[in-house]
Amino acid sequence: MPDVFAIPVFFICFRETLECSIVISILLAWLKSTIDPDQDKVTYKRLRKQIWLGTFVGLFVCLCIGAGMIGAFYSIGINHWSTTEEIWEGVFSLIASIIISIMGAAILRVSKLQDKWQVKLKKALESKKGSHTGGKRQRFKMWCEKYAMFLLPFITVLREGLEAVVFVGGVGLSLPATSFPLAVVCGLAAGALIGFFIYKGGRFIAIQFFLIASTCVLYLIAAGLFSKAIWSFEANQWNAILGGDTDDIGSGPGSYDIRQSVWHVDCCNPEINGGGGWGIFNALLGWQNSATYGSVIAYNLYWLVVITWFVCMRFKERRGHWPLMKKSKSSAAVEGPAGDASSAEVDDIFGKPSTGSSDLETGNNKIETIEKTREL
Amino acid sequence: MMLSFQVLLPALYTALVTAKTVTYDFNISWITTNPDGLYERPTIGINGQWPIPRIEADVGDRIIVHANNQLGNRTTSLHFHGLYMNGSSQMDGPVGTSQCAIPAGQSLTYDFNITQPGTYWYHAHADGSYPDGLRGPLIINDAEDPYKDQYDEEIVLTLSDWYHSFMPDLISNFINTDNPTGAEPVPDSALMNDTQNLQINVQPGKTYKFRVINMGAFAGQYLWFEGHNISIVEVDGIYTEPTEASMLYITVAQRYSFLLTTQNDTTSNFAIVGSMDQDLFDTVPDGLNPNVTGWLVYNDKEPLPDPTLLDEFDPFDDYTLVPQDGLELYDKVDYSMEMNFYMGNLNDGANYAFINDKTYTMPKVPSLYTALSTGNNATDATIYGSNSNTFILDQGQVAEIVLNSADPGKHPFHLHGHSFQAVWRGAEDDGSYAYNETLPTVPMRRDTFMVNPNSNIVLRFKADNPGVWLFHCHIEWHIDSGLVATLIEAPLALQAQNLVIPQDHLDACKAANRPTSGNAAGNTANYEDLTGENLPPGPIPAGFTTSGIVAMVFSCVAGFLGMAVIIWYGLGEIETQKRKAA
Incomplete structure (x- = not known):
């Protein structure tokens, strides 16, 4: 199954699609509330069409870029490295683990994502009208205004999509090419589905339960990958001692360094012949038939760090400051739910959209566009 | 050649058969050599010579070798490969079987009669040291060739x-x-x-x-x-x-x-x-x-x-x-020893050879000394140690060794004290012997016979030579990794031979602090009690040991705890959403 379904790839696609669908759902909801579809059916339909067109064009473009990039990876022969050198597998597992860990927490905070986008779009839509002076720049602006409902989803999808491509590239380098398509499709579908539920609204709790469950899975995978990274580095060392690849030896004695062994069973090898069910077990939970001190300690240490991190985040959201630190003046000054302040901060840490000014600018002019369409 | 030839010719011109005594004084010491022109290295030589001198005698002669170990940093012994040593099992040479190793600075004398013609060789049978140079030809000339x-x-x-x-x-x-x-x-x-x-x-x-x-x-x-x-x-x-x-x-x-x-x-x-x-x-x-x-x-x-x-x-x-x-096939087998051999690993992670799941480990007391000192208990295979791969043969039996190799290499097996009929050799990858082959009527005989990869050989011989004889792969690496069995042949008849272990043999054991009587562990009171015997590393534990279980439990707890924290954090988000909705 790891040959046909790369679980980390699935989650990355899921995560990025979810963010796209939140943006789109906000836009659609906003459109609905701003233009009464019964009164101005034509305008409503046209703008809705723009939104969807932007979405799908963005999706199409980044799928093309993604496919091209992944194709390039494999034609360069990265697959070759990963099968011959455990060290590559270790590096890729480590990268994958870090990427998943960093973006994983964001999934849980859909409400914050929504808040953020709502604030951003609201700001954009409600801001002052730009002064119109002539020139090319002006004409470009006009064009942007006219097609804002196309450009906004297009750019969002493109940006999130390219991010996904880069992540998938990083995570998936050690995986066979055949494991990508199904995982990508499922990730897209799942993300879109959740986005749809969010749009329909009201079922936040059910959605949140789903998100909690998927985050748990995500971190299980990341813990396994982290452990596997250490394991692979050790395996690389052992192979160097043996002067060959232990794959030839199978999973019996000699395939592992007995001095480092915490447990070893000759069966259940996740790496031989695709691993079968053990391969899934390995991808999901980091199972190894031959565990080493390094890999076990790494697994437990990973969880220790994650637990500490989550507890600290929750602490900060509740109290407005990190544990063991004094309340800073600024956070003390924030009124209302402390979470708002911290969420923006956390988002910045994880590099989630503190989007470029072009986005905002596009947004800024939206209200004008809408007004114009009404005038028409 | 500096070997001293003491040819005793008592009835030189009168006797038809001139049985003589050939004596060699061997000072075994290091010499620098470079036989392949690629690398100069210290090599074990004899009397300042390397290649070491040829031992040569006639059928019927008596050979005496005074071996003086002047290596300083090595023990040694001499084995006269292929000689039957009938009546002189104690002169056969393998350390841990018929003697203790000659310690540095001591001498030990080998004294035996030649009853067979042919091409032989002699080499150290201690600590795998013969490839360091101590091996040379032993030629027995035959007037009746x-x-x-x-x-x-x-x-x-x-x-x-x-x-x-x-x-x-x-x-x-x-x-x-x-x-x-x-x-x-x-x-x-x-x-x-x-x-x-x-x-x-x-x-x-x-x-x-x-x-x-x-x-x-x-x-x-x-x-x-x-x-x-x-x-x-x-x-x-x-x-x-x-x-x-x-x-x-x-x-x-x-x-x-x-x-x-x-x-x-x-x-x-x-x-x-x-x-x-x-x-x-x-x-x-x-x-x-x-x-x-x-x-x-x-x-x-x-x-x-x-x-x-x-x-x-x-x-x-x-x-x-x-x-x-023209010696015909021994077609009635009295005692068949099946030896199933494979390579595997023990708990130290190293690779060992196993015969019937046991890797040979040298007993504390040389097996011959156990056979001589334990009376009627000498017929009990267990007293020779739990890893000596011992088989007990009765006097006069036709014995058969069925060796099944589950290893993908070629292995030349050698039996001390006998030449055997090589009655069957399977082709490569034949697996274990099927017991239904047509055997030659006059099978070839020799003392070292190769088994093909993942195949079998069948060897037969008559147990007419009381003594303690090793059966082993002659690849030195495999002797060291335990591809050795001990045949105790007619131990009671052996005791009846009244063999005298010479003092210098006993002194070799004394120098190494090894007992010279009792069972493999040196226990002279209770032969069944092998406490303190030499043992190989233990087997690799199958599956999960205590540390493995602890590690697994810790990892599971960490995983569940981590997920609990994530759930707790995620439920906090629900509160936020509810608040927002309200």
Whole structure:
């Protein structure tokens, strides 16, 4: 199954699609509330069409870029490295683990994502009208205004999509090419589905339960990958001692360094012949038939760090400051739910959209566009 | 040669049979040599010589060897490979079986009678040290040689592999956690008469008897003489019906005598090629020359031609030989010993050889001393130690060894104290012996016989030589990794021989602080109690040990705790959403 379904790839696609669908759902909801579809059916339909067109064009473009990039990876022969050198597998597992860990927490905070986008779009839509002076720049602006409902989803999808491509590239380098398509499709579908539920609204709790469950899975995978990274580095060392690849030896004695062994069973090898069910077990939970001190300690240490991190985040959201630190003046000054302040901060840490000014600018002019369409 | 020859000829001119005593004083010490011209190294020599002197005697003689260990940093012993040692089991030489190792600075005397003709060799049988140089030919001449009229001259030709490193270092790297596959050290070169580019001057139109011995540690060698066929007349001391061959495959420890008739003109010289069997090598290092070349020199003014390259080796199959004495198959077997052999790993991660799931571990008390000192209990195999792979044979039985190899290598098995009938050899990958083969009516006999990869051999012999005899693979690495069994042959008859263990043999044990009586652990009161015996590392525990379970539990707890924290954090988000909705 790891040959046909790369679980980390699935989650990355899921995560990025979810963010796209939140943006789109906000836009659609906003459109609905701003233009009464019964009164101005034509305008409503046209703008809705723009939104969807932007979405799908963005999706199409980044799928093309993604496919091209992944194709390039494999034609360069990265697959070759990963099968011959455990060290590559270790590096890729480590990268994958870090990427998943960093973006994983964001999934849980859909409400914050929504808040953020709502604030951003609201700001954009409600801001002052730009002064119109002539020139090319002006004409470009006009064009942007006219097609804002196309450009906004297009750019969002493109940006999130390219991010996904880069992540998938990083995570998936050690995986066979055949494991990508199904995982990508499922990730897209799942993300879109959740986005749809969010749009329909009201079922936040059910959605949140789903998100909690998927985050748990995500971190299980990341813990396994982290452990596997250490394991692979050790395996690389052992192979160097043996002067060959232990794959030839199978999973019996000699395939592992007995001095480092915490447990070893000759069966259940996740790496031989695709691993079968053990391969899934390995991808999901980091199972190894031959565990080493390094890999076990790494697994437990990973969880220790994650637990500490989550507890600290929750602490900060509740109290407005990190544990063991004094309340800073600024956070003390924030009124209302402390979470708002911290969420923006956390988002910045994880590099989630503190989007470029072009986005905002596009947004800024939206209200004008809408007004114009009404005038028409 | 500095060997001192004390030829005692009491009735020199009158007796028909002149049984003499041949005495050798061997001072065993280090000498610097460079036989392959590639690397100079200290080598174990005798009396300041290397190659070490040939031991030579006639049938009926008595040989006395005073071995003085002057190595300083090594123990040693001498084994006279192929001699039956009937009535002198204590002189056979393997350490831990018939003696204790000769400690540095001490002497030990071997004293035995020769009852058999043929081509033999002698070598150290202690700590795997013979490949460091202590191995040489042992030739027993026969006044009644059936082929004595068919040749003009005799030439002894030895083959050997050669290592540049010391055996103790090689062994500790071989039996090592870092070598779990048990890849054997690969020789650095091959030698012929302990040199390379050997020139043997021959006369045209003559017949020479070659006695060839592979004295190597590991590599079997293909041997051929360009432009000449050979006629095999003896293997491992057993005369055979003359049999034509063009190429031999000689495993370590095997010997062949053959007649070679030279050509009638002297216009060219011919290459003699020994080629190490590279199938045995796990990896063939770059730059290894597996071949050693010599020449039959008819005319030293003519060039010495390079040997022609061969596409494949097509050696003679020794199983097809027929002994000249016509001894028929022992077709009624009284006692069959099945030995199932494979390579595996123990808890130290190193690779060991197993016979019937046990890897040989040398007992504290040499097995012969146990057999002599335990009265009627000597017939109980358990007292020889739980890892001595002991089999007890009764006097006069026809014994059979069925050796099934589950290893993908070739293994030359050697039996001390006997030559055996090689009644069956399976083809490669035949697996275990099926017990339904048609056996030859007059099977070939020898004392070292190769089993094919993942296959079997069947050997039969008559238990007419009371003593303690090892049966082992003669690849030195495999002796060290435990591919050894102990045959206790007719222990009660052995006790009745009233063997006297000489004081210098007992002193060797004393120096090593080893007991000389009782069971394998040296217990003289309760032979069943093996407490304190030498044991190999334990088996690798199957599956999860305590530490594995603890690690697994910790990891599971960490995972569940982590997920609990994530859920807790995620539920906090629900509160936020609710608040927002409200």
